[in-house]
Amino acid sequence: MVRWEPGARERLKAAALELFARQGFDGTTVAEIAAAAGVTERTFFRYFADKREVLFTGQEEFERDFVDGLGDAGEAHPMAMIARALDRAAARFPDERRPWSRARQDVIDVEPSLQERELLKLSALAAALTRALQLRGVDATTAALAAESGVAVFRIAFAAWIADGEQRSLPELQRATLAELRALVDTV
Amino acid sequence: MVRWEPGARERLKAAALELFARQGFDGTTVAEIAAAAGVTERTFFRYFADKREVLFTGQEEFERDFVDGLGDAGEAHPMAMIARALDRAAARFPDERRPWSRARQDVIDVEPSLQERELLKLSALAAALTRALQLRGVDATTAALAAESGVAVFRIAFAAWIADGEQRSLPELQRATLAELRALVDTV
Numbered sequence: 001m002v003r004w005e006p007g008a009r010e011r012l013k014a015a016a017l018e019l020f021a022r023q024g025f026d027g028t029t030v031a032e033i034a035a036a037a038g039v040t041e042r043t044f045f046r047y048f049a050d051k052r053e054v055l056f057t058g059q060e061e062f063e064r065d066f067v068d069g070l071g072d073a074g075e076a077h078p079m080a081m082i083a084r085a086l087d088r089a090a091a092r093f094p095d096e097r098r099p100w101s102r103a104r105q106d107v108i109d110v111e112p113s114l115q116e117r118e119l120l121k122l123s124a125l126a127a128a129l130t131r132a133l134q135l136r137g138v139d140a141t142t143a144a145l146a147a148e149s150g151v152a153v154f155r156i157a158f159a160a161w162i163a164d165g166e167q168r169s170l171p172e173l174q175r176a177t178l179a180e181l182r183a184l185v186d187t188v
Numbered sequence: 189m190v191r192w193e194p195g196a197r198e199r200l201k202a203a204a205l206e207l208f209a210r211q212g213f214d215g216t217t218v219a220e221i222a223a224a225a226g227v228t229e230r231t232f233f234r235y236f237a238d239k240r241e242v243l244f245t246g247q248e249e250f251e252r253d254f255v256d257g258l259g260d261a262g263e264a265h266p267m268a269m270i271a272r273a274l275d276r277a278a279a280r281f282p283d284e285r286r287p288w289s290r291a292r293q294d295v296i297d298v299e300p301s302l303q304e305r306e307l308l309k310l311s312a313l314a315a316a317l318t319r320a321l322q323l324r325g326v327d328a329t330t331a332a333l334a335a336e337s338g339v340a341v342f343r344i345a346f347a348a349w350i351a352d353g354e355q356r357s358l359p360e361l362q363r364a365t366l367a368e369l370r371a372l373v374d375t376v
Binding site: 077078079080116119120123141142144145146148149152153155156159160177180181182184185186187 | 265267268307308311330332334337343344347348365368369372373374
């Protein structure tokens, strides 16, 4: 099934997702995940703080991609910086990752505590983008509006990307969503 | 100090906010709030499920104002409906309420669990507006974009409204923020 023997981290992620899908998030223990991945519990905890974090690993890198993608200060308009950040962040979600992201969402959709965790993650991203734009000389209100709009575009495009049957790439969907936001707001 | 003897509910809200501000949210008990308001704990629980809910009371009415403010199906453009909903919801926050909202925010700002509760409240509002727009015939992506934009405008305008020294009304600030969003997104 796999072309190369994946490392423990990837095996743990795959095993956790399969168990969460089959027996529920609450009904799955770290011991079961470790056993299914063929490692010890101790190894599990070398990679993840708890079973929830298997689904939220990489948040720092995710935020850093967004913030780095803004580019340098004073170089471009705030929304152009946000558009670039969206493109950069989407590189983390190539189409090969779509099945994993879909399975992950199915687990989150039936577990309110995971939905809250996802919401906090995106809220932290908006706060990080707001701060980063302010550091690049954008005033507070504009920075907050640009950051919140960018995160809304990401969230909505990402939901479309993992919808059944969707074929377009995440960057394509993000650009289409940003264009739609522009058309929508333009009519006020 | 007050022109009329307020009811138990208002006395409880005022007493709770004063205690939270003075001795912290965690450091305040329901018994203390009830005593400060001159009522029994039993009376407290007739009005509020717990001390946290004193700060989040009226969420259903708040959401209903927004949704009712959208108006009827097919009558207007989605962002025009959102603009009307913002105006309607702002009626809940006349300038007399600003000191209370400021004091409430000061309590929330130092307590992460209250910040999460506020975030969930606004997320629930965005979901309610998305559903309501879809029920009015707006497609899913446009509904989500319009709802998320509307909530972002509310959140940013509300933060400005309670900032030190701000004199403008909430409806004024919301309209200015919506205009800024339009100008911002227009340049993509």
